[in-house]
Amino acid sequence: MLFRPFVRPGTAPVLTLNSPRRYPERTVGNYFGLALGPASHSEVTIMTTATDTPQDLTAEQEQFDRLIAEDSRIEPRDWMPGAYRKTLTRQISQHAHSEIIGMQPEANWITRAPSLKRKAILMAKVQDEAGHGLYLYSAAETLGTTRDSMMADLIAGKARYSSIFNYPARTWADMGAIGWLVDGAAIANQVPLCRASYGPYGRAMVRICKEESFHQRQGFEILLELATGTEAQKKMAQDAVNRWYAPSLMMFGPPDEDSPNSQQSMAWNIKRFSNDELRSRFVGMIVEQIKTLGLTLPDDQINYNEATQRWEHGPLDWNEFKEVLAGRGPCNAQRLERRREAHDDGAWVREAAAAYAAKQAAKRSEMKEAA
Amino acid sequence: MSESNASATRITPGNALRPEDIAASDVKPSEAVGEYALRLGDDALILAQRLGWWISRAPELEEDVALGNIALDQIGHARSFLAYAGHAWGKTEDDLAYFRGEDEFRSCHLVEQPNGDFARTIARQLVISQYQFTLYARLMNSGDATLAAIAAKAVKEVDYHRDHARQWVLRLALGTEESRRRIIEGILLTWPYVGELFEDDELVTGLDGVAVRPSDLRPAFDTDIESLFAEAELEVPAVPFAVGGGRNGHHSEHLGYILAEMQVLAREHPGATW
Numbered sequence: 001m002l003f004r005p006f007v008r009p010g011t012a013p014v015l016t017l018n019s020p021r022r023y024p025e026r027t028v029g030n031y032f033g034l035a036l037g038p039a040s041h042s043e044v045t046i047m048t049t050a051t052d053t054p055q056d057l058t059a060e061q062e063q064f065d066r067l068i069a070e071d072s073r074i075e076p077r078d079w080m081p082g083a084y085r086k087t088l089t090r091q092i093s094q095h096a097h098s099e100i101i102g103m104q105p106e107a108n109w110i111t112r113a114p115s116l117k118r119k120a121i122l123m124a125k126v127q128d129e130a131g132h133g134l135y136l137y138s139a140a141e142t143l144g145t146t147r148d149s150m151m152a153d154l155i156a157g158k159a160r161y162s163s164i165f166n167y168p169a170r171t172w173a174d175m176g177a178i179g180w181l182v183d184g185a186a187i188a189n190q191v192p193l194c195r196a197s198y199g200p201y202g203r204a205m206v207r208i209c210k211e212e213s214f215h216q217r218q219g220f221e222i223l224l225e226l227a228t229g230t231e232a233q234k235k236m237a238q239d240a241v242n243r244w245y246a247p248s249l250m251m252f253g254p255p256d257e258d259s260p261n262s263q264q265s266m267a268w269n270i271k272r273f274s275n276d277e278l279r280s281r282f283v284g285m286i287v288e289q290i291k292t293l294g295l296t297l298p299d300d301q302i303n304y305n306e307a308t309q310r311w312e313h314g315p316l317d318w319n320e321f322k323e324v325l326a327g328r329g330p331c332n333a334q335r336l337e338r339r340r341e342a343h344d345d346g347a348w349v350r351e352a353a354a355a356y357a358a359k360q361a362a363k364r365s366e367m368k369e370a371a
Numbered sequence: 372m373s374e375s376n377a378s379a380t381r382i383t384p385g386n387a388l389r390p391e392d393i394a395a396s397d398v399k400p401s402e403a404v405g406e407y408a409l410r411l412g413d414d415a416l417i418l419a420q421r422l423g424w425w426i427s428r429a430p431e432l433e434e435d436v437a438l439g440n441i442a443l444d445q446i447g448h449a450r451s452f453l454a455y456a457g458h459a460w461g462k463t464e465d466d467l468a469y470f471r472g473e474d475e476f477r478s479c480h481l482v483e484q485p486n487g488d489f490a491r492t493i494a495r496q497l498v499i500s501q502y503q504f505t506l507y508a509r510l511m512n513s514g515d516a517t518l519a520a521i522a523a524k525a526v527k528e529v530d531y532h533r534d535h536a537r538q539w540v541l542r543l544a545l546g547t548e549e550s551r552r553r554i555i556e557g558i559l560l561t562w563p564y565v566g567e568l569f570e571d572d573e574l575v576t577g578l579d580g581v582a583v584r585p586s587d588l589r590p591a592f593d594t595d596i597e598s599l600f601a602e603a604e605l606e607v608p609a610v611p612f613a614v615g616g617g618r619n620g621h622h623s624e625h626l627g628y629i630l631a632e633m634q635v636l637a638r639e640h641p642g643a644t645w
Contacts, residue, residue: 100432107427111420114636115465115645116453117390119423120446126426127439134432172636172645222645230643338427346430348553349489352546353431359545 068269073199076142084268087261088198089143091270093150096136097161100154101335103129105169106178114172118222122175125215132208139200155340163321164247166329173226173233173240179219181241181248181286187212188282189252197269220289227293234295241290242298249313250321252279258318276310283311388520390450390464398458398517405459406477406574407582408518409467410618412452413478416468417626418499419445420633421486430489437535441496444528451521469637473627474620480613481564483625487557490550493539494557500532501595502568505588514580537599544603559608566612574618 060079067074074080103126110126113119137147153159164182169175190212193205226237253259253275265271273281283302290297301314323329400408422442429435453464481499486492507529510522543554569589575582600607616622637643 103427103435110423110426111632112636114469114640114643116416116446116450116468118645119419120443120450123423123426123439123443123446127436127443130426130432130435130439134436137432225645229645230640232640233643342428342430345428346434346489348547348549349430349434349543352550353542354546355550356542356546 092140099133135204163324173236176222177240177244185251192272280310394454408456410477416449417478418482490553490557494561496536563613567615
């Protein structure tokens, strides 16, 4: 990392994912460019990970298999199969990208939030998402990929992020629906990830889930306020629920029979429940909550199947899902362009911070020599 | 609304004074004190509105968080000052934020200035945070207990804003050629609006012991800027100060757009709660 977040003690994100005891070789940036760390990204030692091709592959593999079998955690310096590392790097970085791109639809409403309290809450929420991105990029870095390269893949359009953020946030009620449905689905997905076999990921998820749970409640509360407000507000709330319902169900990924990677992820204890299992749980949750809101879900086929003990829902348009995934959602181009623009416009700032830190470091070593 | 979800701005542990507490209080300021609180609240509100734009657009994720934090603090201060000011006229913080016209706002021209590039935002942050820090440090001793309490909370937060801005001025001024050129440009664009901050008028001179006289803040501001600029190898630009007037409702051309965006939704639904 180039520089540490501007945070006061005990508030915004402090990167506590990695215990220093385990990762002594990692040098962490510096505080406002003034002290401690190396001068630039290139000098930052990304923690060295055990090689994927040890001499005694069988013994290493056996050790890994044993840890997985006993439901223990894999830590960054443990040997791990190349495919496990690759899968995790892809999943965690996609998750991080989703947090970062996911800031945009809500940031879109910060300047127009209809009360000062709502404005403050929304700012805090979007800021939390930046923090989640930071934790997750850090967790992914423990697998040997730098944040810079992950970010480069994102803005080059090579990396994926949750396709839900390619839908537009048209009205204020979308702030409610995104919080309630999108963050709600994210929580249903992420709570089991707190037990993911890869240590840094699981630990990051614990913290993220706590904050997401607050986000979901604030979304619900926005909708509740609207649903009990004027006719226009109630209409706005229903319209938002109608638009976000199906996309939020699709956040769990394709149906199980159409999700080839899930099996391996479950065998590795990364994924604990199948897409359809999680989706069903989520439906069971919101079908109750919508009653409190006095609104309706745009699906008349929701039903609890006693035999399978699962909640069922109406058909989802998976073609639309694939279209959005393939880049043809309403906002794909806009979201990426905005991220690219922020990244490019900020390049000179990051260069300046690195140059300043390098000069300060040189000055310090000169003083040391003189002394 | 329940108290549990009203805590987004309550971010400094141990500080319990919240806008909700002030809104619920029955302490009614005089109109003059209310008018003074409007100035403080409007500066913070318009600044927060400007800074909020950066969230998701900052040069680095850490800065999304940092500028977001600063905007959030400013919104918290604005809510407190406006909630208090509102008691003078039986209005809420939201009545004041969303249903006043441009000429009823009391913000200074500085906070209305565009974000520009990151350097220009930092230059504006430097000036406003130095000013607010010195102001709140003195306002803590105000004879008005509510203003003193708001200032006591705000000064701790603004101290971080000031540190953030100063560190960035150093980085940009001594970083690369480009960053140096940009921060010099940012300072140049910002400096015409420094003068207005330190102008006294009848309202503040009439509130002796309650309000802080802006002109009293100038020496400390100058000293702090000079020491920073010496380290950053910068010069205080010799530019004439622009005619202000924000405290009397005469604003820059920018404010109309800021308010149009900020107020649009609330005004579409008058009387609604959110």
